[in-house]
Every structure is written in C-alpha cells, then in structure tokens.
Amino acid sequence: MGEFLKRLAAPLVVVFLVLLTIVSMVGDRRARETGGRDLPWWQASLLEITAPIERLVSAPFVATRDFYEGYVDLIGVRAENRRLERRIAEIEAENLQFREALVASGHLGRVASMRDEVEIPMLPAEVVGLDVAPWFRSVLVDRGTQHGVEPGQPVITHEGVVGVVTATSGHAAKTMLLLDRQSAVDALVQRSRARGVVRGVGRDRLEFEFVVRGADVVEGDEVVTSGLGGVYPKGLRLGRVSQLRDAGGRLTRIAVIEPAVDLGQLEQVFVMLRRGPQMDLLYQPNLPLEDLDGPAPVGAPPPESPAEGESGEGGE
C-alpha cells in the first residue's frame, strides 16, 4: 500500500499543480472582467520586492542606452531647436488670436467654468519594468495602492493613452498596454465620428475595426477614445490611421493605427486617479507649450492648461 501511494505521489502532484494553474487562470480572467484586482498578499509582497530590484539591476542597461541615445540625439539638435522656436512663435500667435476671439464671443467664462469638470487628479509614475515575456505587452510602474492607484484606472502620457492598470500592490502596479492582445478600447474617428474598436495585436501597431456601412475613415485620421466601455474617458488620443484593409469580406474593415505614444520608450506616465466627464479639450491639435516641453513636471497635472483659460482651442 505504501509503495503504491509512493508511486502515485508524482502523478498526484502533477494533477494538483495543473488544476491549481487552471483555477488561477480562470480566477484571474474573472477578476479582469470586473476591472482588475489587488494582488493577494504573497504576490503583492513578491512584486514589492521585485520592483525595486528590477529597477536597480536595469539601471546600468538603461543608463548605457540613454547615454547612446543622448549622443545620437545631439546630432541635428541645432536645426531642431530652430524649428521648435519657430513653432513656439506660431503657437503663441495662435494663442493670442484664440484668446481674443474667446473674449470677444464671451466663451472665456464658460471655458473657465469647465475647469472643475476637466481637472482630474493625475499621479506621475515611473516605469520600472517591462514585460518579461514576448507574448504580452505590459509595464510595471512604481506607484500602487498606497498612492491611490487602483485596478481599472487609465494610464496616459502627454501624447495619449498608454493602457490600463490591471493589478496593484502597495507600491507597484501592473499596467496592460494598448498593444497587448487582451486590450480592446471603444474608439471613434475624431474627424468623422465613425465608431469602432481599437485592439492590440501583440505588435507595435493597433487595429481599429469598424463597420463599413456609413463609416468615413481615411488614412491620417486621428482616432480617440469614445468614452464608452467604462475605462477611458472620452477624447483621449489613441493614434493615427496609417493603412486601411479588408477584414476578410465581412461587414467590417480594419484600419491599422500608429499609436500616439511610443510605447516602446515609456519612462514616465500619469495614472488618472479619477475619470472626468469631458476630455475633448485635453488632446486637441495645437496644444500649448506641453507639446514642445515634453511631459509636465512631476506633481503637476499636465492637461490642466486648457482650463486655465489660456487657449480653449477646439473645445467643441
């Protein structure tokens, strides 16, 4: 009997472990359907330990890369500087015209009154780790539940949408990028308001699937979040249509989208701690100086400038 049980031990262990992993996967899937989860204590503890270690170990690699890229970036910096100076001058002139027009039409007061709606607490966070598996696209950021981060909160940069928080521990949060195969976002074309779904396909491009009938989508169109789906607020920039193709003769077509954010070079991101009702103001073309200055300084929510009544461009 003892010998029999001993021989049975290995298969039993394997069966138990297989069942355990399957139960874990089903549980995780359910948790994600309900907007993500706080990790159980043992996973959270491991993540708490791993995040700083990973940051430490990757520091030399990142420093080497930054040094090289910094050197490469220096090439042509003078020409770039002149171009940016010209652009600043143009934008300042545009801003002045907008302001005068707004004052003249009485819209400035209304734009200022929208401040409360637009003001959304943003938490700056640093990317400390990238996905270790090539089949998934996620990042680890250095802010967690202790800082108010919760699963289901959108993560953005000044350029557009990055992804959504899927799991949190005290001081770290796992964020699924738009590029991940599991990512799907309800979206619309900014120009024609054609609606569809933007999906990640595991590569560096996104796919925008839309119904052909009545849809007006052309290359170069800007695609933004629709606000439906319950995760992302309306009007956040997702990317630009770079190619159109058939989706196998069905009623739908697919537009290949170039993501607005360079998701391979993420360093600093912002977690939106609360979603606002109206975000169209934040990601319109001709944004003021953030466009040129890069991400807003740490601690300052970057998209507040429209609410200052400085510009108010494209509120409609």
Next chain:
Amino acid sequence: MKSVAALFVVGVLALVVQGALARTIPPPFCPDLAWLVVVGIGLRWPHFVSGVVLAVVLGYGMDLLSGSLMGQHALLRLVSFLAAALAARQLDLSGGVPVGIFVLVMTVVYGMAMVTSLSFFVDANRPGFDVVGASLAHALVNVLATGPMIGIVERVQARFSDEEVGRRGAMPLGFDSGRGGLL
C-alpha cells in the same frame, strides 16, 4: 534541501536579469532565461517532484512580472518541465546540438501554446504567422543562451546536491559545465 533552494534562487535571479534585459532588448530578441532554467532542471535534475514544484513556482514568478493570466506561464512551464524530463529519459540528448534543437522546437511550441491558451481564455486574436515568426526569432536567441543557463543549473546541482546525482544514467550530459558552452 539546499540544492532546491539554490535552484530557486538561480531561477529568480534569471527572472530579474531577464527583466533588466527586456528594458533594452526588444521582446522577441530577449532570451527567456527563467524558462531555460526550468528546461535545465527538467533535463538535468534527478528529483521529479521537487523539479515540477520549482517549475510551477518559477512560472508563477514569471506570471507576476508579465501581462499573462496568473497561472498561464506556470502551466506552460510545468508542461515544459515534463517534456524536458521525458526527453531526457527517452532521447539521446548527448551534445549541445540535440539540446539546442529541443530548445528551438520547445520555444516555438511554447509561444504558440501561450497565444492559443490566451485566445481560449480571453477575446484575443488566434496565433498567426506573425506569432510563428516571433517565436522563431525568440527560439534562436534562446538556443544561444541555452549553454550558459544549463551550465549554471549543472554547476548548482554539482555544488549543492548532497544526494544522488546523475540518477538518469542513460542521459548523457549535453553541456560542458566547466566551459558553460555548447559542446
């Protein structure tokens, strides 16, 4: 057991180094060091139960640092361990070339299984040619890293194991642990 603890530490270190490499090397070209440790354990480790438990624990560690469903890597690492253990018993994996071929094939199968299982559990695209291409690129990088990683597993085993080593008498060692490279 000291040797089990040592292999666990090696697996975790492999995961951390892999995470650091992932920040500079694009996804398919970053070797899956932690998975190679699991394969090394499957090929060289004589204790089945502790090996299978190690594989699953390291798989959960991978799940934690990846966007996969919790348990997905754990399950596939368990399968990888079983395949490696079976191959070590049934096949003549003498020399680096057969082990390299084994790792190449297993990496491609692993990638396809990962994407297929994902499409089974969530509404994701089924694997296409792009997955095969990425898997092949990933497999080639994994093959290059196989020698050193299995060499490390062999060294740890030789250093810490106070029990029977090389119980799989029929399984010849494929790597020269002294040089840590393909023979």
